[in-house]
Amino acid sequence: MSIWEYANPRKFMATSGALLPWISGLAAVVLSVSLIWGFFFTPDDYRQGSTVKIIYLHVPAAIMATSVWFMMLVTSLIWIIRRHHVSVLAAKAAAPIGMVFTLIGLYTGAVWGQPMWGTWWEWDPRLTAFLILFLFYLGYMALWEAVDNPDAAADLTSVLCLVGTVFAVISRYALLFWNQGLHQGASLSLDAEENVADVFAYPLWTAIAGFFLLFLALVLYRTRTEIRARRLKALIQRERMA
Amino acid sequence: MPDLGRYAVEVLSAYAGTLLLLAALIAGSIWKARRVLRQLREAEARRKAPK
Numbered sequence: 001m002s003i004w005e006y007a008n009p010r011k012f013m014a015t016s017g018a019l020l021p022w023i024s025g026l027a028a029v030v031l032s033v034s035l036i037w038g039f040f041f042t043p044d045d046y047r048q049g050s051t052v053k054i055i056y057l058h059v060p061a062a063i064m065a066t067s068v069w070f071m072m073l074v075t076s077l078i079w080i081i082r083r084h085h086v087s088v089l090a091a092k093a094a095a096p097i098g099m100v101f102t103l104i105g106l107y108t109g110a111v112w113g114q115p116m117w118g119t120w121w122e123w124d125p126r127l128t129a130f131l132i133l134f135l136f137y138l139g140y141m142a143l144w145e146a147v148d149n150p151d152a153a154a155d156l157t158s159v160l161c162l163v164g165t166v167f168a169v170i171s172r173y174a175l176l177f178w179n180q181g182l183h184q185g186a187s188l189s190l191d192a193e194e195n196v197a198d199v200f201a202y203p204l205w206t207a208i209a210g211f212f213l214l215f216l217a218l219v220l221y222r223t224r225t226e227i228r229a230r231r232l233k234a235l236i237q238r239e240r241m242a
Numbered sequence: 243m244p245d246l247g248r249y250a251v252e253v254l255s256a257y258a259g260t261l262l263l264l265a266a267l268i269a270g271s272i273w274k275a276r277r278v279l280r281q282l283r284e285a286e287a288r289r290k291a292p293k
Contacts, residue, residue, distance in 0.1 A: 050246040
């Protein structure tokens with residue numbers, strides 16, 4: 001068995017159709033458990049008070065915001081190199097999800113930053129890179145809508161995805177590159193000195209798993225819709241030509 | 243309900259805003275999927291219909 005079998009829309013639809021109820025159910029359970037755990041059953045931080053509970057939304061959303069773009073990069077590269085339609089349709093399906101995760105990251109960051117930093121927004125390297133990433137998501141989605149020919153749209157959006165990857169990398173590693181600004185370092189690290197305490201880390205890892213499963217369920221669901229929409233467009237074009 | 247102290251507004255608005263955005267994303271995905279599926283079934287029915 002090869003992964004390229006799933007480039008066949010029929011095979012993808014059959015496999016994703018069987019997996020989707022299980023992944024959706026698991027996503028609902030893991031995400032609910034993590035947010036209830038984080039909100040109701042974790043203590044306040046000695047410096048940040050109850051605002052530490054925002055970590056269970058902000059960190060998973062921010063991690064997924066850049067991860068979704070990297071997934072789009074891989075699927076766009078597969079389109080450019082091997083011309084598999086399912087691959088680029090998966091990138092198209094993922095973009096709105098990544099955009100919403102980026103928006104959640106920006107919103108919860110502003111709400112958390114106001115009481116902790118005394119400002120909603122700062123032109124700090126990580127925050128600015130995240131805002132540009134958000135604009136790239138909007139631009140990517142707008143480009144798909146603006147170009148009528150699906151293959152031309154796939155080519156152009158794939159190139160845009162390659163360019164936007166620069167900002168996805170900067171968003172994730174801005175603190176390592178510049179080491180300045182208000183934003184703190186990584187909350188989760190292999191270095192025990194840098195890591196948050198276990199009482200916060202366990203529900204946080206669970207929330208990250210929940211956001212990832214939600215993404216997986218939504219991207220499969222939305223890719224199925226994009227495959228159907230592509231078939232619909234082909235049928236309508238055939239009707240017009242007849 | 244945990245005691246959120248003087249940061250209750252910030253914490254509650256972060257959770258409410260996030261859940262609202264996720265709900266809108268899921269609802270939008272379901273709405274589009276249903277619309278496309280309905281239109282596809284109609285188009286396939288037209289194609290199969292005798293001329």
